[in-house]
Amino acid sequence: MKFSLHIRASVLALLLLSLFAFSETSYGQSRDDEVYKKGEAIFKANCASCHKVHTKLVGPALVGVSEKYDKEWLYAWIKNSQALVKAGDPQAVAIFEEYNKSVMNAQNLSNAQIDEVLGYLDIETALGPLVAPGGGGEGENNGGGTSGTTMIFLGAIAAMLLVIMFALSRLTGTLNNLLREKMGRLIPKSIPFEKRIFSKKVMAALSLALLIFVGYAAVDSAQKLGRQQNYAPAQPIKFSHELHAGKNKIECQYCHFGASKGKSAVIPSPNLCMNCHKAVKEGPEHGTKEIAKIYAAVGWDPDKGEYIEGYEEKPIEWVRIHNLPDHVYFNHSQHVVAGKVECQECHGPVEEMKVLRQHSTLGMGWCINCHRDTEVQFQGNGYYDEEHYKKFHEGLKNGDIKKVTVEDIGGTECQKCHY
Amino acid sequence: MKKNYWKGHEELQQTPAFQKSKKQEFQEELPLLHEMKQVAADTQGSRRDFLKVLGFSLGAATVAASCEIPVKYAIPYANKPEEVLPGIANYYASSFINGSDYCSVLVKTREGRPIKIEGNPLSSISQGGTSARAQASVVSLYDGARLRFPKIKGKKATWAAIDKEVPNKFRAAAGRKVLLTGPIISPTLRKAIEEFTSATGAEHIVYEAVSKGGILTANEKSFGKRVVPGYDFKKADVIVSFGADFLGTWVSPVEFTKQYTSRRHVDKDHPAMSRHWQFEQYMSLTGANADKRLTVKPSQLGMAVAALYNEVVGGGGSVKLDAKVMEGIKKAAKDLKAASGKSIVVCGSNDPNVQEVVNAINESLGNYGQTIDLDKNYTAFGGDDKKVKQLVADMNAGKVGGLIVHGVNPAYSYPEKGKFASGLKKVATSISFNDREDETAENITYLCPNNHYLESWSDAEPKKGSFSLGQPAISPLFDTRQAGETLLRWAGNNTTYYDYLKQNWESAMFGQASGFGSPQAFWDVALHNGVFEVGTPVANADAAVYTGGKARVNSPAPRVPSIQPQETKVDTIVVAGSDEQLIVTNNSTDASVPATRSAGNVSAALSAITSAKASGIELAIYENPIMGDGRYANNPFLQETPEPITKICWDNAISVSQHLAEEKGWKEYDLVKVTANGHEVTLPVIIQYGQAAGTAAISVGYGRTKAGSKLCNVGQNVYPFVGTKGDAFDYNVTSGVTIEKVGRHYALPRTQTHHTVDDTGVLGNDRPIVREAVLDEYKKDKYAGNHVTEHFKHNLDKHFFTLYGEDDAYGPHADLFERGHHWGMSVDLTTCTGCSACVTACNIENNVPIVGANEVFRAHEMHWMRIDRYFSGDRDHPDVTFMPMMCQHCDNAPCENVCPVAATNHSSEGINQMAYNRCIGTRYCANNCPFKVRRFNWFDYQGADSFYKDTIFDNDEWVLVNDLSRMVLNPDVTVRSRGVMEKCSFCVQRVQEGKLTAKREGRPLKDGEVQTACQTACPANAIVFGDLNDKDSAVSKLFKNERTYKLLDEIHVLSSIGYMTHLRNRDADPHKDGHGGHVKGHKQEHG
Secondary structure (H helix, E strand, O other): OHHHHHHHHHHHHHHHHHHHHOOOOOOOOOOOOHHHHHHHHHHHHHHOOOOOOOOOOOOOOOOOHHHHOOHHHHHHHHHOHHHHHHHOOHHHHHHHHHOOOOOOOOOOOOHHHHHHHHHHHHHHHHHOOOOOOOOOOOHHHHOOOOOHHHHHHHHHHHHHHHHHHHHHHHHHHHHHHHHHHHHOOOOOOOOOHHHHHOOHHHHHHHHHHHHHHHHHHHHHHHHHOOOOOOOOOOOOOOOOHHHHHHHOOOOHHHHOHHHHOOOOOOOOOHHHHHHHHOOOOOEOOOEOHHHHHHHHHHOEEOOOOEEOOOOOOOOOOEEOOOOOOOOOOOOHHHHHHHOOOOHHHHHOOHHHOOOOOOOOOOOHHHHHHHHHHOEOOOOOOOOOOOOOOHHHHHHHHHOOOOOOEOOOOOOOOHHHOOO | OOOOEEOOHHHHHOOHHHHHHHHOOOOOOOHHHHHHHHHHHHOOOOHHHHHHHHHHHHHHHHHHHHOOOOOOEEOOOOOOOOOOOOOOOEEEEEEEEEOOEEEEEEEEEEOOEEEEEEEOOOOOOOOOOOOHHHHHHHHHHOOOOEOOOOEEOOEEOOHHHHHHHHHHHHHOOOOEEEEEEOOOOOHHHHHHHHHHHHHHOOEEEEOOOOOOHHHHHHHHHHHOOOOEEEEOOOOOOEEEEEOOOOOOOOOOHHHHHHHHHOOOOOEOOEOOOOEEEEEEOOOOHHHHHOOEEEEOOHHHHHHHHHHHHHHHOOOOOOOOOOHHHHHHHHHHHHHHHHOOOOEEEEEOOOOHHHHHHHHHHHHHOOOEOOOEEEEEEEOOOOOOHHHHHHHHHHHHOOOEEEEEEEOOOHHHHOOOOOHHHHHHOOOOEEEEOOOEOOOOHHHOOEEOOOOOHHHOOEEEEEEOOEEEEEOOOOOOOOOOOOHHHHHHHHOOOOOOHHHHHHHHHHHHHHHHOOOOOOHHHHHHHHHHHOEEEOOOOEEOHHHOOOOOOOOOEOOOOOOOOOOOOOOOOOOOOOOOOOOOEEOOOOOOOOOOOOOOOOOOOOHHHHHHHHOOOOOOOEEEEEOOOOOOOOOOOOOHHHHHOOOOOOOEOOOOOEEEOHHHHHHHOOOOOEEEEEEEOOEEEEEEEEEOOOOOOOEEEEEOOOOOOOOOOHHHOOOOOOHHHOEEEOOEEEOEEOOOOEEEEEEEEOOOOEOOOOOOOOOOOHHHOOOOOOOEEEHHHHHHOOOOOOHHHHHHHHOOOOOOOEOOEOOHHHOOOHHHHOOOOOEEEEEEOOOOOOOOHHHHHHHHHOOOOOOOHHHHHOOOOOOOOEEEEEEEOOOOOOEEEEEEEOOOOOOOOHHHHHOOOOOEEEOOOOOEEEOOOOOOOOOHHHHHOOOOOOEEOOOOOOOOOOOOOOOOOOOOOOOOOOOOHHHHOOOOOOOOOOOOEEOOOOOHHHHHHHHHHHHHHOOOOOOOOOOOHHHHHOOOOOEEEEEOOOOOOHHHHHHHOOOEEEOOHHHOOOOOEEEEOEEEOOOOOHHHHOOOOOOOOOOOOOO
16 A cells, blocks of 8 residues: 555656656747737848847847837837937947947837837747757657647646646545545554655655666767757858749759769859859848858959959868768769759758758668658669569559669668768 | 698698688687787786776766867869869879889879779770789879978978079089989880980980890890880780799780780680690799699709700700600690790790790791781880999999989899999989989989879880870879979970970871871870870770860770680770771881891800709799889888788798708798898798799898888898899899708798688588689580589589578578679689789778788788689699689678677678678677688778877877878778778679669669779789679679589578689690699599
């Protein structure tokens, strides 16, 4: 009897612990609110070129701005900051000085619109920075997303179950006592809570839980060791894939021409950039600043419109994002040409990335899963001829097999990638 | 009676040590124990120390693990050259030239770095074959011992300073002014030298360390032409060689191997091969391949030639020879006479008299104009021993005021010990073009280092009318300058060497070609092809891809061994995209017109030969096929390639016959002091089967003192033993040789019985590892020597003896490999000459680490491929068989079942895979491999485990690699770290590349499209790789050949390598051989 009580206590403790593990905070506000969406639209249209919510851009980060400043002051500042500065408003002058006297443009917004923006900022402040889409481990790649809402839902269920369990445990305890009373047995003295908590059994259970937790964390982080998912380093040139591949719809392989030819997809040399940037001298975001770096690399004089003679070219040192260990052989052309895989399947929505980041884990499990599921472009490729792949051709004809996967033709064997 | 096979003296003696090592995969109990003991002895650690170290390591590991991943950069070209695409190799046709070593090659470059040499199939000389030296030449590009800038009196100088100072000083030098070079194979360099000598008044003297001067002198005497004539072994039905190692070192070994082996591909439709007699002093590579080989003492070599003269021509006076040799000579003469005009007699002697007699024999046989061509001669030879000797005498007399040394190292290799160095000190203006501070450079004022050939523009005319171009594959790594350009500059000509070369080709070679619209078109095609043959069809110029001065050649064209020995048709060259071929005509040479001769009287030569005297032990000094004359000493890849006959790495030794050793009481590896010609060296003794009785032989090329790395200064220099006979250097010491035991032993890094395949078998049943037959038997019986295979073919189910007993479940898993490819390889033991080009090629292709002499001694060599050299039959006149051994890729592999982590397993394409990153180093697989082809990384041989260079995490423990030498690594192959197993992968990177190309192009993979590194390197076409699922592939056909057998087929490992029986073209009758009791070429019975 005593024993079962202790078990219950331990289970309860464990469950409590697991509840902490799902420590997704839930609030009344969400990014789906009307206010948020309206405010976000205004923010993106008017403020986003200089401000970010959680990080500093040209202007300060706007997180917690409505708590920091008086609303009326904010109206005035946003509508015409320079007027405030000239008027000698101490807050305004302080900001102006802090940001090297760079002027915040006067915004043509109504108070209602500003309210909406502030509403948006409040929600953002409350929710904290958004984890980049696709983040959170391998979740997205495996199909089952673990977005905020599902986590909240799961947390709620866990809490409910906990309450039910607690109630049931009390219920059985009371019933047991009643039974004992009825049978005339002695009711054991209830052990004080502190003693229960520090009892050997609870301690053992807690240690076990700790061990499991630490073990899991160790294995999990060891697996991630050397992996760089979501790695999005700053690059020497603020090149935007969103602009080039997204808005301007330049074909990926125009620049990454190696992808169809061999192992390396190739980071284009600046002389390839010059095909367009001889004419395109100014960008929408950074003006001439970033494009000038290409000119500096190849020695182009944009004023005269010609290459500088005898110029010592300076290669651009891009930070490499996708790194595979040395013992892995990967060939782009295999996937792009022979496998007809879209770039986005591994690299994610590059056309939406202002700063390029590593979309996939590039772990071996990720490779293998894809090789297991992906259908080989079997029909129509003369390589898979009748003589060598008779069985598959017959199987496909008879309907015995529906598709030939990469695994079927040996695509999960060691020496297909490791040699 | 069974023919006895053995690999070395220890095996024949069945020493306990040998028997133990044969039964074990690893020769030592635990090689690291030795090191551990040393460490334990050096340190007196307590438990507290242990805990301290443990704590520190743990802390360090934690710190290291929590470090951020280092930022890596991807830096594209600022302005990308059109032909360079990262990750894709470019091949440039070029010419490997080093002294008289020549090979037309394709240089594989990755991201602008030369990483591998392939043969150029368009060349009529090397015909796509390579040598170990050519393969390893890419390594010497990244040789850290190369001079990095010019020097004046040991101090760094600029080329401007050199050009200002040197030419004036040289011109003004008092006395003789000499340009001393090695053989000049390049016509353009010859022109530049002429320009230089006429401008400065210098003389040009050619010096060869291992001289061919005797042939030149003899031909001058016989025919009035100072040339080494062109030989065609392809046309020869009978070959008789007197000590000429034409497959290993003599004149043009790659070309000769191609020609020679083209007559030795035998199948049931063409059961014919040439017959090769060899009479020699020591066991040479060529002798090892001979159908019939007899030994003669060095002093008797000339007499043997004279005896043959008596038999073939007649009237040469009496010759005293060993009865056995005499009998052989008579038989050889009979064969020769039956094949008049279709035979060759060659001799390796540097004695003009002997060569003169050889000329007379060939002339009498009508071989000139047929197999020997005086007009299509080799241009690379021209060593003038007489002039060189005079020069050295003048230097010592102070008569030489200026000396330029280019491509030779006489301070090391000149026979008269110390004389060149002492003379050099008296030369006021001395200049060296050599690429390093070698022994000669020690006493030289101006060091003007030459480029490596992969950094130079060059051309070559190995044979008259066969031209070859060499283009750089990389910019000079260091501040060096091409010797040709330096000479031009000093002659007052300011054109670049590239322009000079191009102009020369446009003026001199363009005229010999026809069908080209302009010199530029001719130049483009010649550069693209790498070769230009006068009088051979050349592809239309329009068909060649113009790539702006730099030629780009696709992967070498697939080669299938010619199985038509009689075919002598000239190969035509077809460049893709063109059906049109143009014949290039030339009036100057016509092979059918015999050369003018005045050979006639050789009686003076004969009497000089037969009067030769000898006493005591005779010593032969020779060049081995790997190390050459010593110029390759600082190439660790060559040092570690076992010498094909002695199987010694990193050293030389004195080879003696078994009888001599027994008589004198020497044991193998006893150190002896060898004294002759006033020079003495101390060397270990090895018992060499096939060494002439009462003689010894030592290889030159070792004992360098300033080759570069200290580790490469190995062995002893035996050039001072070389004497003079008349005006020629004499490489045989026939009197005054004393050999005394020193009384110590020497640990010789020798691989001959490392990784011996245990042939004891089950129930004492000897396993026929080498299977051989005599050609005549083969004609009657297609399964001659291979009845075991026949037996298995008909009794497939009865003989499955596996590790798991006789179980059908372990029967042939043929169905597993039905889809896709099933890779297999055929190795022909008849054509394999053992030259070891494949071994070197494999090492470079697959980033196989070089481990050094001490490690080789402990059988730690990492070679994925080895060549087992078996002796057999008569101990005094043994037969030799070379058996290339690599992973057999067993479809029922014993290694795979025992791996606890499945790091080695089988692919659906029949490849025995090795996943390095999965291997935990239990070494069970190696223990279970019956072929002993698995290699374990006992140490971090290549620095793969180093985290970051020059930090505390830089744990490089090996001395043979550095950042420069790592540049040769193949980026497609993993560099293995310490503690993992590795082995032959069937060049899986090439397989994958070939498959991918076919997939991308949406077509089936063609046979021959995928070639392994050993296959492309092979000058004998002995290795064929391909898809067994392709019924028409060359390898499928060869697998059906009755000669093909699988090694240890009775243990049913189902290997994917098919060996073809070794056929010898000799008399089948054992009694006529005169080797009592030893049955030659008998059938191997299966017990």
